[in-house]
Amino acid sequence: TIVDLQGQIPTPLDTVKVAFVGHGTAEDPCWIAYQNGAETLAKSIRNVEVVFRYSKEDIALQVDMVREEIARGVDAIIVSIAHETALDAPVQEARDAGIVVIAFDTDDPEGAAGNARQAFVTSTITGKGICYDTSYMRGELVIDYFDGFPKGGHVFFPNEGPGATWSDQSRQGLVEYFEERGYIKGEDWFLDEIDATYDVATAEERITAYILAHPEIDVIVPCGGCTSIASVLAQEALEMEPEELPIFSWPHGPVDARGIRSGLVIAGVTDSHSNSGVLP
Template identity: 25%
Template structure:
């Protein structure tokens, strides 16, 4: 069955048959880039927990199964038709998302973005990470781990994802003027595909046998712990000596565990749970006619072997 049809059918079931859409309840839809990305599970958990605390709000979490910008746009169109009370969207593609965001606003539905922005759309606010600063933090952490420099490559997700482009720029700016140089063909684009991201780790090492660092600007390859371990185990002596430095975005529990076991040198984390919470508060304020900040940053965390135990708690 076509995945778009399956997802949209699920939406119709939720909207038409679920108890969540009681007349005295506000329904806020959270639309991630992909539902098979565990990063967004935490945003879902945050929005659902906050909605429960608010009492009169329901968080409906629905998006493409995989990273597909066209499917995301179709899902948002359907949510507009169904008349949800607010939308929080992690933008896969700026052009596609801007069109549907503007349509939702014209239909009277408050819209915010989270995680990934469409700044020229009519959305009311962006909730999430300062992605340029996030990329800068990744680059600075690499400088801390391996100050003598060398060659590095990056792994990104969707080529049209605005938040990831900002992270790549941030890494490059942090390393500009240092002894680090980027290998040809970097970044590779995994399209948020976890298995492909793991494969691209190996591809970068094969194409550049003497590469000194790999910096995924999203946590995708570490979201498959066994695959990540298999890659690192092939070069464990180099990783242990920091001949091959591994500095990775995000701090999901499985990543923290891998770091604690010596399978990476450092992580720069976002706060997706807080994104989900703040998204609910912001949409509620907008439905009340209140003014909200245009940009609401949720902060980052830098984690190394020295403080990973605190984060694992």
């Protein structure tokens, strides 16, 4: 609450040290947007020092980074909680040290009941967070595009972060929208998921191989910004025609835009990462 935080707010003359500790990569456009938003605001405010650190999906490294920022004596830690339990102890340690802790991008599945973070900043329509929404809304776009999804159809879901809470939420959003429309996974339709990794080149290679080996795929719904980019690159390399294998992307940059212009990408759903970087 505001009352709880008042004693932790530095005076205007103090340098406010804020550390963003994310599970992603500095090369991912969505994390670039987070960082740009936070740094732009910091420049307009006196005495604010912002540091961004990325663990590249290495949760153990992210835990170490949080503890390093505690030792550095920062005033606030903004952290993406991409694992159900791994961040519980370091976040509590930060709170015990008098540090403000706010979650962004991805929250504990149980919210405040599962982690001691003091708030979660996101943009959402359903109330279930960014990652859930992007796939929930793409589920609607997919079914509407086909005017009812084909019986026994296959959705290819290349996932750049399998096992992470954000990707679990993304998958859940897609599955639950299909269920709301009466399509049961494993009966009426099938979700074909692979570990595509965070590396765009590796993701492109794996997506290309899967497309070639599985002609039964009806549509691609990438899980993440890197896999959205890689899906377009894979289809370009295969010289696929527009709408031959529709992509419903999670767009983050110029490659996605190129895919939209060429007709490989039918539609995309994204979010305001820069605002989520500003608000904490």
